[in-house]
Amino acid sequence: MLSRLHSGSVRAKLVAMALATTFAALLTTSISMLVYDLTTFQQNWIDDLTTQAEIVATVSAPAVGFNDPAAARQNLALLRVRPQIQQGAIYAANGAIFAAYAEAGADVPPLPARPGPPGPAVEGGRMVVYHPIMENGERVGTVYLSARYRLMERLVSYATILGVVTMASLLLAAVVATRLQQSITRPLRAVTEVARAVMQRRDFSLRVEHHHDELHGASYPEGGKGARHSGEIGTLVDAFNDMLAEIGRRANALQEANLTLEREMAVRQGAERALLLADRRKDEFLATLAHELRNPLAPLRTGLDIMRLNGGDPAASLRARGVMERQLKQMVRLVDDLLDVSRINTGKLTIRRENLELHAVVANALEIARPFIDAQGHDLAVHLPPGPVHLLGDTTRLAQVLSNLLNNAARYTPHGGHIVLSADVGAEGRLHICVADDGIGIAPGMLADIFEMFVQADASLERSSQGLGVGLSLARRLVELHDGTLEAASEGQGKGSTFTVTLPVLAEVPQAAERPAPGLAGDRHYRILLVDDNEDFVNAIGGLLRTLGHTVHVCHDGPQALAAAEGFAPDFAFLDIGLPGLNGYDLARALRAVPALGRTMMIAVTGWGQQKDRDLAFEAGFEEHLVKPVSVEQILAILAGHREGVAIADR
Incomplete structure (x- = not known):
């Protein structure tokens, strides 16, 4: 109770103090009255029972003297008018029982065989008394009486009364103390509440104000005019408000200084972290890019050397061309990935949504990834639903996603491993495509970072895999653009990994209009204008198109192309954008202004x-x-898809 009293409020302490004082006084009084009552009660019982024994002894003396037990029993029988006396007996001079009495139906113990010493005694919750019977100054017998001694009943009854009186007194004292302590505790409680609010909210504009001639907790904005108080407690409240005002002014000044310093430090630290991170990522990216570009450049140079030195060996030249084509595709893939990374970072990566079928997407992906999988000696198993599964999305991008996952599985699986591509439509109506392998696996700590840009599962110098670490990041972004998800799972290093693509399935498949498949334009010959300042590239493409029967005019700058275009009247114009003298955009506008070129199809060819x-x-x-x-x-596909151009044979 003392600990609770120390931790409670002033109001509770005052009330508790008044109640404790009242309770102590009541308890002392109650104990004193109880002791006095029990002592008086016991003495009254002794006096009453002794008097009864004396009366019985007086009236029974003749019966004992004349040896008349019947008269003695009649005298004892008169005790029935006193129900408290349960048992009585008269003993002869020799100590034998002369006459006895017991209350009808009472549970009483056996009578003592011999009388005890004269006087009262308490035995087993009963009060007994022995009184001598005197005749002519001679003791002729003894009277024995036994009565109920209801001391405990008296104690409980009296204690109950005292308890009720004590509780009522305490309740009344609590009410009176509560009313009296408000004049003291109300202003103190107001100060306490405002102090607590200031600590919790750090708001030094809070104040304790005067209201109805009594103080209570309240607040008003800093600078408000509150009444000045009289008395000791009023002086305390005024001093407290003045202290809050001063602390508030100093805290505001300190807070403004700290905020300014924190902003400056945050800007500096953020700039420093950004510079360090950008520098580190730049170094890592440039090192990785240089490494990955050197890998295909070396076989390309070797292939050129083979074709130069062994020009007379068709088989060697054919093998060299095959190597060069594969390495060139690797370089193109790296450049495409870098372009896609740029589009992702600028938020400009978009997809074309059209109705497509799962088997066609998987076939395109396998066409891209199978050469690398076969080169690694892996066993590829494909399990697809037997019926058509229609999706809404971009065929090229979804094929890119699956080919990236397949290439990733082949790259991180030791030679002769196993790769499984499986797909099924779940009960929720979504397509699940899984690419699983038994390769090096993914450490648990890497699962959350594996889709970050430039992160690779195997970053050691001894790794045999290639790539910039952007494939999985691109794949996840492309899947998300299709309203799907891409997740990775692995039991740990050396236990393989599984990548799961989840995509929505079209419930209703729209009927697409049939379009004739474009050919290779082998049956039509066109007039083609090629404009590019890269002479090796444009001359090589021009020579190849001439071997296919097309009429080709090559220019290396914008003004030269503009001067030659009207007289040449091309069906197709492939224009580079970064041209000297006149850029590709301005050249295209100028060509569109020439009436004779109204049917010319212009194609932009650029690195952007x-x-x-x-x-x-x-x-x-x-x-x-x-x-x-x-x-x-790509050029032949554009020529094959053109249906409105005029062929040379038609002119």
């Missing part, structure tokens, strides 16, 4: 592949946009 570059090309009048390096298959 962001969406803004495509938009600029279309605004300038281009109808297609190709990103370097451009393959002859």
